[in-house]
Amino acid sequence: MEMAPIQDSRSADRTTILEMRGISQIFPGVKALDGVNISLHPGEVTALIGENGAGKSTLVKILTGIYVPSEGEILIDGQPVSFSSAQDAVDAGVTAIHQETVLFDELSVAENIFLGHAPRTRFGLIDWKVMNARAAELLHALESEIDPTIRLKDLSIAQRHLVAIARALSVEARIVIMDEPTAALSRKEIDDLFRIVEGLKKQGKAILFISHKFDEVYEIAENFAVFRDGRAVGHGRLSETPQDTIVRMMVGRDVSNIFPKVEVAIGKTVLSVENYCHPTEYRDISFDLKRGEILGVYGLVGAGRSEICQSLFGVTRPSSGQLVLEGETISIRSPRDAIAAGIVYVPEERGRHGLALPMPIFQNMSLPSLARTSRSGFLKAANELALARKYAERLDLRAAALSVPVGTLSGGNQQKVVIGKWLATLPKVIILDEPTKGIDIGSKAAVHGFISELAAEGLSIIMVSSELPEILGVSDRVLVMREGLSAGIFDRSQLSAETLVRAATGNA
Amino acid sequence: MKKLMKHRELLLVGIIAIMVAGFATRAPGFATPGNLANIFNDTSILIILALGQMTVILTKSIDLSVAANLAFTGMAVAMMDAAYPGMPLALLVILAIGIGAALGAINGMLVWWLRIPPIVVTLGTLTIYRGMAFVLSGGAWVNSHQMTPGFLNFPRLAVLGMPLLSWMAIAIVLMMWVVLTRTQFGRATYASGGNPTAAVYAGIDIGRTRFFAFTLSGALAGLAGYLWVSRYAVAYVDVAAGFELDTVAACVIGGISIAGGIGTVAGAVLGALFLGVIKNALPVIGISSFAQMAISGIVIVAAVVFNARAERKAGRIILRDRGAKEVSA
Numbered sequence: 001m002e003m004a005p006i007q008d009s010r011s012a013d014r015t016t017i018l019e020m021r022g023i024s025q026i027f028p029g030v031k032a033l034d035g036v037n038i039s040l041h042p043g044e045v046t047a048l049i050g051e052n053g054a055g056k057s058t059l060v061k062i063l064t065g066i067y068v069p070s071e072g073e074i075l076i077d078g079q080p081v082s083f084s085s086a087q088d089a090v091d092a093g094v095t096a097i098h099q100e101t102v103l104f105d106e107l108s109v110a111e112n113i114f115l116g117h118a119p120r121t122r123f124g125l126i127d128w129k130v131m132n133a134r135a136a137e138l139l140h141a142l143e144s145e146i147d148p149t150i151r152l153k154d155l156s157i158a159q160r161h162l163v164a165i166a167r168a169l170s171v172e173a174r175i176v177i178m179d180e181p182t183a184a185l186s187r188k189e190i191d192d193l194f195r196i197v198e199g200l201k202k203q204g205k206a207i208l209f210i211s212h213k214f215d216e217v218y219e220i221a222e223n224f225a226v227f228r229d230g231r232a233v234g235h236g237r238l239s240e241t242p243q244d245t246i247v248r249m250m251v252g253r254d255v256s257n258i259f260p261k262v263e264v265a266i267g268k269t270v271l272s273v274e275n276y277c278h279p280t281e282y283r284d285i286s287f288d289l290k291r292g293e294i295l296g297v298y299g300l301v302g303a304g305r306s307e308i309c310q311s312l313f314g315v316t317r318p319s320s321g322q323l324v325l326e327g328e329t330i331s332i333r334s335p336r337d338a339i340a341a342g343i344v345y346v347p348e349e350r351g352r353h354g355l356a357l358p359m360p361i362f363q364n365m366s367l368p369s370l371a372r373t374s375r376s377g378f379l380k381a382a383n384e385l386a387l388a389r390k391y392a393e394r395l396d397l398r399a400a401a402l403s404v405p406v407g408t409l410s411g412g413n414q415q416k417v418v419i420g421k422w423l424a425t426l427p428k429v430i431i432l433d434e435p436t437k438g439i440d441i442g443s444k445a446a447v448h449g450f451i452s453e454l455a456a457e458g459l460s461i462i463m464v465s466s467e468l469p470e471i472l473g474v475s476d477r478v479l480v481m482r483e484g485l486s487a488g489i490f491d492r493s494q495l496s497a498e499t500l501v502r503a504a505t506g507n508a
Numbered sequence: 509m510k511k512l513m514k515h516r517e518l519l520l521v522g523i524i525a526i527m528v529a530g531f532a533t534r535a536p537g538f539a540t541p542g543n544l545a546n547i548f549n550d551t552s553i554l555i556i557l558a559l560g561q562m563t564v565i566l567t568k569s570i571d572l573s574v575a576a577n578l579a580f581t582g583m584a585v586a587m588m589d590a591a592y593p594g595m596p597l598a599l600l601v602i603l604a605i606g607i608g609a610a611l612g613a614i615n616g617m618l619v620w621w622l623r624i625p626p627i628v629v630t631l632g633t634l635t636i637y638r639g640m641a642f643v644l645s646g647g648a649w650v651n652s653h654q655m656t657p658g659f660l661n662f663p664r665l666a667v668l669g670m671p672l673l674s675w676m677a678i679a680i681v682l683m684m685w686v687v688l689t690r691t692q693f694g695r696a697t698y699a700s701g702g703n704p705t706a707a708v709y710a711g712i713d714i715g716r717t718r719f720f721a722f723t724l725s726g727a728l729a730g731l732a733g734y735l736w737v738s739r740y741a742v743a744y745v746d747v748a749a750g751f752e753l754d755t756v757a758a759c760v761i762g763g764i765s766i767a768g769g770i771g772t773v774a775g776a777v778l779g780a781l782f783l784g785v786i787k788n789a790l791p792v793i794g795i796s797s798f799a800q801m802a803i804s805g806i807v808i809v810a811a812v813v814f815n816a817r818a819e820r821k822a823g824r825i826i827l828r829d830r831g832a833k834e835v836s837a
Contacts, residue, residue, distance in 0.1 A: 315708070336711035345709065353709050356702030358770045367699055367710040370692045378690045421710070 014041050016078075017206045018063075018094075018175050023072035025058050025230075032058040034230045035072070040175060040206035045197065047217040047238070048210045050227035051250060051468060056210050059227070060179050063208070064096045065089035076175075095173035097165055097181050103152055110135035110148035113167045138166040142196055158189045165196065176200060177208045182216055194220050212300050214243055214505060226250055244498075251468050251497035261473060262452035267291030270460045271343070271429050273312070276321035281307035282484040285321075289429060289460045294451065296475030297464045299504050304484040305464045306348060309431045312462075313345035314338040325428070339368050342428035346418055348437060348464075354418040357407030361399055362388035364406050365421045391420030395450075423454075430454065431462045436470060448474050468497050480504050516763050520778040524785055531789040538792060545670060551784030552677035553732045553739070555777055557751070558758035559684040560725030562776040565759055566688075567718045568701040568768030569619065569626035574729040575751035576637035577611045581733030583641045583650065586743035590654040597658050604734035605727050611637060612726015616719035626718070634752065642745045652741035663739050673735060680728065685773045687724075697721055701768020757804065758783055761811040782807070 018040040025033040033055045040046055050056050061067045063074075065083035073080050076092055083089045103112050110132045111118070119130040135148035144162050152160060161181070168176065178197075182190045197220055200207060211217055217224065218238055225235040226249040234249040271289040276282070282304035289295050297305045311318045314332040323330055325341055332338045338345070347353035355364050366373050366384040373383035388402050395416040399409055406417055422430060435451065436444040451474055455461055465471050471478055472495055480487040480503040487503040532539035557574050564571040585604045588595060611633070618629040652660060663673035688694035696717040699707040704714055737743040762779025764771030783804065790800045 313709075334711070334713070335709055336713070339711045347709060352703075353705045356699050356706050356769060358702050358765075359698055363695065363698075364706075367695070367707075367712070370695060374692060377692070378686075379692065379695060 014044075016040070017042050017076065019075040019078075020059075020063075021073050021075065023059070023062060023069045023074070025055075025062060025067060026070040032230050033062075033069070036227070036230070036232045038225050038232060038235070040208055041223070042174070042204045042206050043201050044223060045201065045207040045209050045221040046223040046225060047221035048208055048225050048227065049212075049217065049246060049250060051466060054227040054250075055230040056227055057179070058230075060096060060177055060208075060210070063089065063094055063175075063177060065094075090171050090173075093172060093174040094177065095168040095171055095175070096177040096179060097168045098179050103160060103164060103167075105153040106151060108149050108151055109139075109146055109155070109163055112152050112163055113138060113148070113170050115167075117171065134170070135166065138170055139163075141169075141199070142166060143192070158185060158192075161185065161189070161193075165193075169200075173205070175206050175208070177210075179210045180212070181209075182211060182213065190216065212505060214246070218243070247498055247501050251501060262449075262456060264292045264452070264455045264476075266293050266476065267458070270326060272322075272324040273308075274322040274324065276308060276311060276318045276323075278304075278307060278311060278316065278484075279319050281316075282481070285479075285481075285486050287479050287486075287489060289462060291460055292455050292458055293476045294455050294461045294463055294474055296471040296478040297462060297481065298466075298468070298471045298478055298500050299481035299487070301466065302483075303481040303504070305481050306433055308481075309345060309433055309462065309464055312338070312343060312429075312431060315345075339425055339427075342426070343431070344368070344422040344425055344427040344429070345431040346422055346433060346435065348433040354421075355406045355414060358405050360403045361392070361397075361406055361409070361417055362402040364417055365391060365424055368421060369424045387424050388420070391424050392416075394423075395420050419450075427459065429460045429462065431464070433464045434466065435463060436465075436467070444470070468500060471500065472497060482506055517772065517774050517778060520762065520775070520782065524778065524782055527782075527785055527789070531785075531793060535789070535792040538789065545674070547784050547788045548677075548781070549671050549674045550788060551780050552673045553735055554751075554754055554758060554784060555677045555780045556680050556728050556732050556735075557755040558762070558776045558780045559680060559773065560728035561752075561755040562759050562762075562764050562771055562773070563684070563688065563697055563721045564626070564718075564725045565756075565764050565766060566697040566701045566768055566771055567714070567721045568704060569718055569721065570630065570756065570766075571612075571615060571722060571725045572627065572630040572752050572756075573611070573615060573633040573637055574725060574732075574755055575748040576634045576641070577608055577726055577729040578733040578736055578751070579745065579747040579749075580611065580637045580641040580644070581607045581730040582737035582747055583645050583733075583743045583745070585734050586650040586655060586659075586737045587645065589656055589659045590650055593656045597662060600659065601731070601734055604730045606730065608730015608733060609723050609727035612723045612729065613719070615726065616722030619722065620715035620719045623715075626722075638745065641747075645743075645745060647745060650737070650743040655738070655741065660738050660741055663735055673739060676731075676735070680731075681773060681777055688773060693717065693720060698769055701765075701770075703769070754783060757808045757811075760808055760815065763811075763815060765815060766812070779811075 016039045020036065020038045023033055023036045024031065036055070036059065038046070038059070048056050048059070058067065062069050065086045065088050068082070068084060074082070081092050083092065104115070107115070113135045114131050119127045119134065121127045132148045139146050139148065139162065142162055142165060144159070146155065146159055146162065152163065155163065181193060185193060197207060197209075209217070209221055221238055223235065224238050224241065224246065226233050226246060228250060267290055269288045270291050274286050276285045285308050287295065297309070299305050307316065310316050312323070312332070314334045314337050317333065323332060325343070330341055332341060332343070362385050365388040369387060370379065373380055373387055385402060392399070392402060397416045397420065398413055406414060409417065432451065436447050448470070451461060451463065463474060475495070476492055478490045478495060478500060480490065480500055482504055487506070490499060528539050528544070537543060557578070561571055561574060581604050584607055585600050588603070589600060615626070615629055615633055618624050619626050663671060663676070665672045667675055688697065696707070696712045699710065699712055700714045700717045707714055736748060758779035759771065759776055760766060760779070761782050762771065762775035762777070764776060786804060786807070787800065790803065791797070795803075
């Protein structure tokens with residue numbers, strides 16, 4: 001196993017609260033975590049760094065008792081523990097503040113904090129007096145004077161966040177996991193949060209801090225651990241490690257060998273997006289797309305990548321901006337308009353956005369093309385089947401019959417149905433959102449080969465991806481987005497992992 | 509799933525056959541062709557309404573206003589017939605379908621434009637349409653002697669040994685089969701219920717699809733309104749009170765998923781026939797109408813349980829299965 005050259009010189013004389021040894025998490029077809037080691041120390045913050053899909057969330061789910069790891073052991077104070085439920089993790093002193101806090105709008109602040117473990121009176125009823133008093137104490141400790149009796153829906157986002165933190169601290173916890181806690185916060189709110197974190201450190205709690213943002217990591221954390229493709233590829237003290245080293249650990253691999261890029265003759269401009277704006281998700285996005293070109297769109301989660309693609313496809317509407325397709329200015333108000341214009345979108349969440357699972361394969365495939373397969377208003381099953389057969393063969397779809405429900409297929413084959421469905425509309429521009437998410441390495445190469453093939457046939461492709469090697473290996477050009485803005489468009493000659501990560505994280 | 513559905517429909521046919529045979533041992537003559545044809549004729553209106561209800565349910569909605577729509581439309585055409593005995597019957601039937609469709613379209617617009625949940629919309633219009641029937645009639649009845657003989661006799665006319673009412677039900681079954689399996693609208697109803705988001709992404713306007721489903725359900729309810737008042741030769745405000753639940757029950761028993769997207773015309777028809785057989789048989793073998801309601805209720809719950817199990821088996825939930833296995837390991 002490759003490890004970073006940094007030696008953790010002080011680990012020997014520090015106490016360790018929690019240690020994870022050789023943790024692996026295997027999902028069908030995917031190894032989400034592969035023999036990961038990590039340890040947490042009292043009074044210290046350990047930053048967990050990695051690209052999307054590196055295995056950070058899986059680790060959090062194991063620590064909070066949601067997943068049971070396939071291999072490996074967890075030690076708390078040197079004693080092996082096993083969590084078979086979220087409650088087990090709480091009992092062992094692990095608590096988590098999640099990225100998207102799960103709270104209840106219609107309940108009071110105190111109820112939210114103590115939901116599931118409310119103090120009881122001796123008759124077994126909820127002791128409101130004690131609950132409200134303890135909620136006020138917890139909030140006071142967080143330097144907040146929110147009234148515990150008001151309803152959550154009357155609070156601001158930042159105040160809700162405080163409630164979520166108070167909830168996490170309402171149980172006796174020695175290990176606090178913070179999963180991208182700053183994602184929705186302003187700079188001032190982040191400063192407040194960091195004061196709270198400093199307070200927790202003084203109380204001797206061990207904190208696992210997950211963040212994409214290097215400035216925050218260096219500000220608050222003592223230790224770091226870098227994950228890549230489900231492996232722990234480096235750890236150490238931040239004070240001894242320059243940022244460059246960490247960036248290299250995050251991306252470090254020989255990219256060009258993984259996905260051989262097929263050279264395709266690039267033609268004229270097909271699609272121009274001019275100054276696209278959206279009230280909340282993105283601003284001032286412009287780019288051109290040429291025939292046979294693959295434009296990669298890179299950025300962190302929440303950078304507005306999927307949102308702009310959904311606007312191009314008519315799911316949401318931009319507030320301003322122009323779209324020019326083959327020289328004509330067009331306006332797309334619905335997916336129907338987009339499909340008619342020749343722009344299609346293969347969504348990230350295949351199950352939720354892509355397929356009607358109870359319907360047969362061929363009916364799913366023909367759904368956007370029904371106008372073409374029907375004759376005088378009546379469906380022609382023969383035409384639909386012919387269409388489905390054509391793309392099933394082309395994509396090597398494995399199914400007992402084209403009339404079986406899509407829900408009976410494996411994930412990979414479902415993905416093929418989604419892609420076939422969109423190719424069948426004979427598009428000019430195809431937008432692929434995370435085309436290889438949840439697919440094992442072997443199949444990824446096949447998908448990439450297929451994308452290149454489509455480009456060679458003259459399709460123009462926009463590929464949104466969070467995976468650097470994929471972006472670097474497949475794209476002709478890359479649009480990097482950060483916080484809803486364009487952080488630059490890079491030509492193939494300028495492409496390097498470091499450039500893209502810097503642009504995406506906002507580190508010059 | 510298709511296989512399972514076919515299997516399931518065969519199963520329903522088998523259950524209905526066993527029921528008929530069982531009742532025949534207690535009430536001789538129950539299984540004669542004449543009586544079975546009677547049962548079918550009795551169930552015709554339920555079949556027509558259930559097919560409208562099914563279309564709505566396929567789109568992940570529900571229409572609780574069908575019986576109230578039927579009562580209002582039936583009252584309206586009965587009063588027109590009484591007031592203007594010279595009006596041609598064809599015009600009255602077309603009016604019934606038109607009024608019903610208009611009431612259905614109101615449901616559809618509320619669901620489509622105002623995005624109010626269908627159950628709330630139709631619970632409201634259920635009361636409104638009944639209320640309108642009261643306002644229209646002033647609470648008075650339209651009795652058989654006020655209606656013209658043509659108006660009353662039409663559903664009873666025997667063609668090839670069967671009353672026209674039965675033939676109309678058969679025609680509607682065929683029409684609905686074509687609509688749901690052979691038109692883009694039909695496919696859109698399945699897609700809108702099967703996965704609304706995927707349907708939107710495929711360029712289907714879910715709101716419009718639901719609107720047309722409600723309008724179709726309303727039109728069928730309007731037609732059923734005429735058929736009901738002429739068959740029973742009376743129109744009053746409380747006609748078919750609570751009948752909307754029978755239409756939902758027929759769909760559920762027939763395997764139409766209440767979550768939308770799954771179901772066949774054959775299933776809805778068999779579900780309606782199942783209820784029709786029970787309703788006709790229980791009085792014959794001397795079971796009180798209260799016990800009948802309880803028995804119908806038990807059958808519905810059993811059908812829902814059966815459906816839920818069948819659907820769970822069909823739809824693979826990969827993550828959950830794995831999670832369960834790992835926790836137990």
